[in-house]
Amino acid sequence: MVHFPKNLPTLIIHSKGDQMCDIKGPRRMVDKYFKNNKNVTFVELEGSCHYLTSPQSLLASVPQIHKWLDGRRKRSRSHEGLMQ
Numbered sequence: 001m002v003h004f005p006k007n008l009p010t011l012i013i014h015s016k017g018d019q020m021c022d023i024k025g026p027r028r029m030v031d032k033y034f035k036n037n038k039n040v041t042f043v044e045l046e047g048s049c050h051y052l053t054s055p056q057s058l059l060a061s062v063p064q065i066h067k068w069l070d071g072r073r074k075r076s077r078s079h080e081g082l083m084q
Helices: 024-033 055-083
Strands: 010-015 040-045
Touching: 010 024, 010 055, 024 040, 040 055
Parallel strands: 010 040
Antiparallel strands: none
């Protein structure tokens, strides 16, 4: 993670009950590398699905993705005036 750009907007999504990849791994990674990085958002979804493209997961993940993208767009618009 040494070369991970600090200004790169990043969304990390993980299911709390994932049986293939325990939630503890992403939690540790986010805590260790991204704790104070305002550009990184970590979302923990309810459920146990590993594949975020499954119908079950899409119902939970798509609204979170939209929310994150909307937040990025609003932030970008608020900075547009600074560029002129």
